[in-house]
Amino acid sequence: MLRRILPAQGVALEIASGTGQHAAWFAAGLPGWQWQPSDAQADAFGSIAAWCAQAGVANVREPVVLDVLAPRWPASGAAFAAPFDAIYCANMLHISPWATCAALMQGAARHLAPQGALVTYGPYLERDVPTSPGNRAFDASLRQRNPAWGLRSLEDVTHQATLAGLRLSERFEMPANNLLLVFRPSQRFTARVGQDGKPFTAWGHQTLLASAEQAGVNWPSSCRNGTCRTCIGRLVQGQVRYEIPWPGLSIEEKAEDGVLPCVAFPTSDVVLTGPGL
Ligand SMILES: C[S@@+](CC[C@H](N)C(=O)[O-])C[C@H]1O[C@@H](n2cnc3c(N)ncnc32)[C@H](O)[C@@H]1O
Numbered sequence: 001m002l003r004r005i006l007p008a009q010g011v012a013l014e015i016a017s018g019t020g021q022h023a024a025w026f027a028a029g030l031p032g033w034q035w036q037p038s039d040a041q042a043d044a045f046g047s048i049a050a051w052c053a054q055a056g057v058a059n060v061r062e063p064v065v066l067d068v069l070a071p072r073w074p075a076s077g078a079a080f081a082a083p084f085d086a087i088y089c090a091n092m093l094h095i096s097p098w099a100t101c102a103a104l105m106q107g108a109a110r111h112l113a114p115q116g117a118l119v120t121y122g123p124y125l126e127r128d129v130p131t132s133p134g135n136r137a138f139d140a141s142l143r144q145r146n147p148a149w150g151l152r153s154l155e156d157v158t159h160q161a162t163l164a165g166l167r168l169s170e171r172f173e174m175p176a177n178n179l180l181l182v183f184r185p186s187q188r189f190t191a192r193v194g195q196d197g198k199p200f201t202a203w204g205h206q207t208l209l210a211s212a213e214q215a216g217v218n219w220p221s222s223c224r225n226g227t228c229r230t231c232i233g234r235l236v237q238g239q240v241r242y243e244i245p246w247p248g249l250s251i252e253e254k255a256e257d258g259v260l261p262c263v264a265f266p267t268s269d270v271v272l273t274g275p276g277l
Pocket residue numbers: 015016017018019021022039040041066067068069089090091092095096100
């Protein structure tokens with residue numbers, strides 16, 4: 001599956017490598033890639049070496065201690081020389097406290113190349129997909145072992161990715177009710193309310209209203225789907241795109257650079273005025 005998603009060559013950081021079985025398997029299957037294993041615990045580094053020796057792979061680097069919750073990746077030693085083309089993390093989010101999800105997303109956003117991909121593998125709960133009996137039992141057993149563990153909701157995980165500036169770009173169903181998810185860095189723009197307004201980050205994959213709210217900008221809204229016009233403002237600089245057919249703006253408002261931030265996605269740095277036209 002990774003061969004379908006990733007280019008022919010690159011450098012991958014594996015988070016939570018554990019025994020190293022995946023590192024050896026992927027390094028053998030992806031000969032054009034350099035694989036950097038890591039884990040919060042160094043106990044299993046011997047096992048990683050053993051798996052790689054057995055597989056006869058030479059494209060696996062020395063494992064490093066990396067706790068996603070720590071401010072620095074890796075925890076100590078030389079900094080990573082360059083951003084990674086891929087970051088891979090299997091079976092960690094449900095066997096660690098929920099805080100590791102935000103930390104994984106924020107860290108991946110810091111360490112991924114602009115064209116890179118964060119790939120996660122594991123079981124998830126999904127709002128519109130019935131949870132299999134196997135996953136329900138697994139969730140219960142995890143919570144019994146540690147109340148901070150448990151299967152995560154795909155929506156919650158995706159929300160943490162969005163906050164970090166990553167967007168869910170692919171979802172693959174895998175054996176035993178697991179999912180392989182691919183998150184990619186979003187385009188990052190600067191927005192201001194008024195030419196002299198305080199700049200804030202406007203992500204290309206979410207609406208201007210969502211980015212404004214995340215930055216603490218107080219902008220009125222109601223329907224949030226482009227029909228009520230409560231959020232109307234003026235786009236005095238930059239461009240936006242809409243994912244719905246032309247939203248609730250009249251031809252006159254459009255001619256006056258009217259913008260509906262609840263449904264407008266930035267495609268460049270932008271300056272708004274308003275609310276109101
Ligand atoms: C169930 S094992 C998964 C190992 C391997 N990825 C696999 O799929 O077989 C969970 C791994 O997550 C690691 N882990 C837990 N919390 C972590 C954290 N905060 N940062 C990095 N790794 C962590 C554990 O040390 C353990 O090796």
